[in-house]
Amino acid sequence: MPLNINWQQILLHLLNLVILVVGLYLLLYKPVKKFMKKREDAYKEREESTQAALDNAKAKEEEYSSRLAGVEEEVSQKREEAAKELAEVRTQKLQQVAQEADDMLSSARERAQKEHDRIINGVSDDIKEIVGEAAEKVVMTSSVNDAYEQFLNAAESGAKSAHAGKKKTVTSMSKADKKVGARKKK
Amino acid sequence: MKTRTKKIIGWSVVALIVAALIVGIILTDGLYTNSEDISEVMQDAVLHEENTVDIFGFQANPGLVSAYLVTIILLVAAALIRIFAIPKFTRVPGKFQLAVESIVGWFDKLAKTNSPHRNSFLGAYIFGAGCYIFTGTLFELIGVAVVSSAGNSVVLPAPLSDINGAIAMGFLSYFVILSGGIVSNGMRGVGRTLKDFSLPISMSFRLFGALLSGLLVSELVYYYIALSFVLPVVVGVLFTLLHALIQTYVLVMLTSLFYGEVSEPYEKKAKVKKKKAVKQ
Numbered sequence: 001m002p003l004n005i006n007w008q009q010i011l012l013h014l015l016n017l018v019i020l021v022v023g024l025y026l027l028l029y030k031p032v033k034k035f036m037k038k039r040e041d042a043y044k045e046r047e048e049s050t051q052a053a054l055d056n057a058k059a060k061e062e063e064y065s066s067r068l069a070g071v072e073e074e075v076s077q078k079r080e081e082a083a084k085e086l087a088e089v090r091t092q093k094l095q096q097v098a099q100e101a102d103d104m105l106s107s108a109r110e111r112a113q114k115e116h117d118r119i120i121n122g123v124s125d126d127i128k129e130i131v132g133e134a135a136e137k138v139v140m141t142s143s144v145n146d147a148y149e150q151f152l153n154a155a156e157s158g159a160k161s162a163h164a165g166k167k168k169t170v171t172s173m174s175k176a177d178k179k180v181g182a183r184k185k186k
Numbered sequence: 187m188k189t190r191t192k193k194i195i196g197w198s199v200v201a202l203i204v205a206a207l208i209v210g211i212i213l214t215d216g217l218y219t220n221s222e223d224i225s226e227v228m229q230d231a232v233l234h235e236e237n238t239v240d241i242f243g244f245q246a247n248p249g250l251v252s253a254y255l256v257t258i259i260l261l262v263a264a265a266l267i268r269i270f271a272i273p274k275f276t277r278v279p280g281k282f283q284l285a286v287e288s289i290v291g292w293f294d295k296l297a298k299t300n301s302p303h304r305n306s307f308l309g310a311y312i313f314g315a316g317c318y319i320f321t322g323t324l325f326e327l328i329g330v331a332v333v334s335s336a337g338n339s340v341v342l343p344a345p346l347s348d349i350n351g352a353i354a355m356g357f358l359s360y361f362v363i364l365s366g367g368i369v370s371n372g373m374r375g376v377g378r379t380l381k382d383f384s385l386p387i388s389m390s391f392r393l394f395g396a397l398l399s400g401l402l403v404s405e406l407v408y409y410y411i412a413l414s415f416v417l418p419v420v421v422g423v424l425f426t427l428l429h430a431l432i433q434t435y436v437l438v439m440l441t442s443l444f445y446g447e448v449s450e451p452y453e454k455k456a457k458v459k460k461k462k463a464v465k466q
Contacts, residue, residue, distance in 0.1 A: 004233040004247070004349065004350075005349055005350060005353065006247075006350055009246065009247060009250055009348075009350040010350045010353050010354045010357075011354075012246070012250055012350075013250065013253055013345075013348075013350055013351045013353075013354030013355070014354045014357070014358055016250075016253050016254055016257050016354075017314075017315075017318065017354060017355065017358050018358075019257060019261075020257045020260060020261065020314055020317075020318055021310065021311055021314030021315065022314075023257075023260075023261045023264065024260060024261070024264055024310075024313060024314045024317060025310040025313070025314060027261065027264035027265055027267070027268045028264040028267060028268065028286075028290070028313075029290055029293075029309070029310050029313045029314075030310075031268060031272050032272065032286055032287060032290040033290060033294060033309075035272065035275050036287060036290070036291065039277055042277070
C-alpha cells in the first residue's frame with residue numbers, strides 16, 4: 001500500500017479509539033456530567049423554592065397591605081359610628097336629665113305649694129280657733145270691755161308664747177293658750 | 187562607579203565571545219555528525235518502513251505503540267480520578283475539580299451548541315477524541331524510547347503522526363457523524379452524510395499532515411546538533427502545546443458541526459403554488 005497504509009493497523013487503531021472513548025465515557029465523562037447535573041438541579045430547585053417563597057411573601061404583603069387599608073377604613077367607619085352613637089346617647093341622656101330635672105322641679109314646686117297651702121291653712125285654722133275662743137269668752141263674760149280686754153290679753157299672751165318659743169314654759173299659759181300652742185306645733 | 191560598570195561589561199563580552207568560539211569548535215567536529223542521512227530520517231518518520239516495533243511477533247509502527255500507551259495512560263488517569271477524586275467532589279469546587287469540570291463542561295457545551303437536537307453521544311465522542319488528540323500530541327514530548335526491529339533506538343512519536351492512526355481517527359469521526367444522521371433522519375441522514383464523502387479523507391489527512399509537519403520539523407531540528415540549543419524549547423514544547431490545542435479544537439469542532447448538520451430534523455418546505463397568470 002502507498003504511504004505504508006496498513007489496514008490491520010488501521011483496525012487496531014480503531015479498536016484502540018473505541019476502547020478509549022468507551023472507557024473515558026464510563027470513567028470520567030458520565031460521572032462528572034451526572035455530578036454537574038445533580039448540582040445544577042439542586043441549585044435550580046433552591047432557586048425555585050426561593051422564588052416560590054418570594055412570591056408567597058409578595059402575595060402576603062399585598063394581602064396584608066390590602067387588609068390594612070380595609071382595617072383603616074373599618075376603623076374610621078367604626079369611629080364614625082361610635083361618634084354617632086355617642087352623640088345619640090349624649091342627647092338621650094341630656095333629654096333624660098332635663099326630663100328628670102323638670103320632674104324634680106315640678107315635684108318640688110308641687111310639694112312646696114302643698115306645704116305652703118298646708119301652712120297657710122294651718123295658720124288660718126289657728127286664727128279662726130283663737131278668734132272663736134275669744135268670741136266665746138267675750139260672750140261668756142259680762143261686759144264688752146272685759147271681753148275686749150280679755151281678748152287682747154289672750155291675744156297678747158298667745159303672741160308672747162309664740163315668740164318666746166322654747167325658752168318659756170307652757171305651764172304659765174291658760175288652757176286656751178295651751179290649745180293654740182299645741183295646734184301650732186301640729 | 188562608571189569605570190567599574192564599564193569594566194564588568196567589557197569582561198562579560200570577552201567571556202561570551204570565548205564561550206561561543208568553544209561551542210563552535212565542538213559543533214564543527216566530525217564526532218557529532220549523524221550517521222543517518224537526513225532524507226532517510228525524514229522518510230522513515232513519514233513512512234515507518236524501516237523502524238517498526240515487534241510486539242509479540244506483530245510488526246507495528248511506533249505510532250501504534252504510542253496510541254496504546256496513550257490509551258493506557260488516559261484510562262488509568264480516568265480510573266484514578268473516578269475512584270479517588272469524583273466521590274470527593276463538592277458543590278463548591280476546588281482547583282482540581284474545577285479543572286475536570288471545565289474540561290467535561292467545555293466538550294458538553296460544544297456538543298450542545300453545534301448539535302442542539304442530538305448531542306449526548308456526540309459529547310461523549312468528542313470528549314474521548316479530544317483527550318486522545320491532545321494527550322497523544324503531547325506524548326511526543328516525553329520521548330519514550332523503544333528498540334526497533336532493526337535494532338535502532340526509536341523515540342515514540344505522536345500516535346496521529348502515523349498515517350494509519352490519522353486515517354482511523356478520520357474514519358471513526360465520519361462514522362460517528364453518519365450514525366447521527368441515521369438515528370436522526372434515517373436514509374435522509376445517510377444521504378446528507380454521504381454528500382460530504384470527502385470528509386473522512388480531509389479529516390484524516392488534515393490531522394496526519396498537521397502532526398507530521400510537527401514531527402518533521404522536530405526531526406530536522408534534532409538532526410543538526412547546532413540547532414539543539416535553545417531552539418528545541420520553542421519548537422519542542424511551545425509548538426507541540428499549540429499544536430495539541432489547535433488539532434484537538436479543529437477535529438472536535440468539525441465533527442460536532444457536521445454531526446449537528448446531519449442530525450438536524452428534516453422540515454418539509456411549504457410548497458409554493460405557482461400562480462398561473464389568468465388571461466383575461
